[in-house]
Amino acid sequence: MCVELFNLHDKVALVTGAGKGLGKSMALALSESGAHVAVVSRTFSDVEETAQEIEGNGVTSIPIAADVTKLADVxxxxxxxxxxxxxxxxLVNNAGAFIGGKMQEFSLDDWYKTIEINLTSAYLCTKTVGMHMIEKKRGKIITISSALGVFGASRSSAYCSSKGGVIQLTKALAVEWAKYNINVNSIAPYTMETDTTREMLxxxxIKQSIISKIPLKRIGLPSDLSGTVVFLASKASDYITGQVIFVDGGFSAQ
Ligand SMILES: NC(=O)c1ccc[n+]([C@@H]2O[C@H](COP(=O)([O-])OP(=O)(O)OC[C@H]3O[C@@H](n4cnc5c(N)ncnc54)[C@H](OP(=O)(O)O)[C@@H]3O)[C@@H](O)[C@H]2O)c1
Known part of the structure; x- marks a missing residue:
């Protein structure tokens, strides 16, 4: 049955930044398809809560407090x-953050912070988990980039650069690790309702101006990523690697 292709029964997933927002929602979606899920963020109480919700789906979950920008923690x-x-x-490399600001006023410190949390974290987690996947000769790595990894936006130069880097990391490793049967793909959302965007929205x-750029005429919800993350984690996507799937209400189609 075709639906069996999406079954993640007894698979083990690791989702970074799963204390809230998109990461929490994707971790829950993976567990609903049968995966055991380890959930990570720096705030233990958040991932503890996520893990409890996940276990409600009849699988095992472990909460881990770690800073994914630090090699020792990873x-x-x-x-x-x-x-x-x-x-x-x-592996779902989701942990990330947005630091905005005009280029003229953007500090070097904020530049480094943005690159560290969005790009270096993906490098560290992918490399460390990848070693294990290479040994096993299989694995599914999913990065969470952004439509802003491809499209420009003002007051977002560091963020756009970091997410562009995530997309290229995804493509380069898809090519390099295909021989180990490891699929590396990216999900690129546009504006989604989470803590990152709550104040702005x-x-x-501002909200209406963003919606006017989205053909489906609404801001995305964390649950809008559920189908795509399960698809990219499952057998259904075995012949897909190095791709960026825009989950953006059609923003990138224009
Ligand atoms: N929301 C959007 O509109 C949107 C659009 C496109 C792409 N994205 C991307 O989607 C991802 C998730 O975004 P979101 O809006 O869901 O963010 P969010 O609501 O702010 O959640 C981010 C999660 O990442 C964790 N985190 C942050 N820094 C971390 C670190 N150094 N180590 C471990 N965990 C860390 C946070 O927990 P702690 O702070 O407790 O560690 C939190 O659980 C990000 O990569 C973001 O760039 C979001």
């Missing part, structure tokens, strides 16, 4: 997951 995080499950089949003028 190594520890991967060791914890391997000690518990003995494998990692799916309270301004009705």
């Amino acid at each position: 190594k520890k995080m991967v060791d914890i997951v391997l000690a518990k499950f003995n494998t990692i089949d799916i 309270k301004d009705e003028k």
Whole structure:
């Protein structure tokens, strides 16, 4: 049955930035398809809550407090997951942050912070988990980039640069690791309702201006990523690698 292609029963996923927002929603979606999920953020109470919700779906979840911009934390995080499950089949590199500002006023410190959380974290997690996947000769790596990794936006130069980097990391590794049967793909959302955008979207003028750029005429919800993340984590996408799937209400089609 075709639906079996999407079954993640007994697969083990690791989702970074799963304390809230898109990461939490994707972690729950993976668990609804049968995966055990390790959930990571710096705030333990957030991932503890996510893990409890995940276990409600009848699978195992472990919450881990780690800063994915730090190699020592990433190594520890991967060791914890391997000690518990003995494998990692799916990695979702979701942790990220938006720091905006005019280029003329944008500090070097904020530039480095943006690159660290959005791009370096993906490098560290992908490399560390990838070592294990290479040994097993299989794996699914999903990066969460952004439509702004391809399209420009004002007051967003560091963010756009970091997400462009995430897309190129995805494509380069898709080519390099295809021989190990590892699929590397990216999900590129546009504006989604999370803590990152909540304040901005309270301004009705800004909200309407964003909606006017979206053919489907609404802001995205975290649950809008569910189908895509399950698809990219599952057998259904075995012949797809190096791709960027825009989950953006059609923003990028114009
Ligand atoms: N929301 C959007 O409109 C949108 C659009 C396109 C792309 N994206 C991308 O989607 C991803 C998720 O965005 P979101 O809006 O869901 O963000 P969010 O609501 O702010 O959640 C981010 C999550 O990442 C965790 N995190 C942040 N820094 C971390 C670190 N150094 N180590 C470990 N965990 C860390 C946060 O927890 P702690 O702070 O407790 O660590 C939190 O759980 C990001 O990569 C973002 O760039 C979002």
